[in-house]
Amino acid sequence: MTQHEMVAVEELVREIARALVDEPEAVDVQTVARDESTILKLRVAPGDVGKVIGKQGRTARSVRTILSAVSMKLHHRYTLDILEEDEEV
Template identity: 35%
Template sequence: MMANYQELVKYIVDHLVTIPDQVEITTEVNDRGIVMVLIKVASEDVGRVIGKRGATINAIRLVAKAAAVKENERVEVDIEAD
């Protein structure tokens, strides 16, 4: 059973941004079996999700990867910039 990375990432991102209504999280499994999680937020919230020197997005990736280890899966988290 695949962990719900979409819900996990959405929960974290919703609490970081100023406009949670514009948070969109999509997931798909690529041809190599890696779960790809894509974050879309309002343009003014992109910096909040990335953080200083990428610290925040890297922390989100770490949490998702920790959940994936338990499920023996591979997951990658990225943010879509407009």
């Protein structure tokens, strides 16, 4: 897993989130790299959390499906955590 690939995946999630929310400037993605996986922590404005989760979690599930495809291509596991406003990164 190269640094370039990790930044590209982080930017992918950031751009998807920005396209979904009303306050794109509030979108923040942080990565926590582990040996065999990377956790992407997505934080958006409090009013936009529902937009990135979607009805019955469909939007979040779709983004996770995209990450799953990227994981298979890059041979590195990525997981997405959508943080509520009061959760620490």
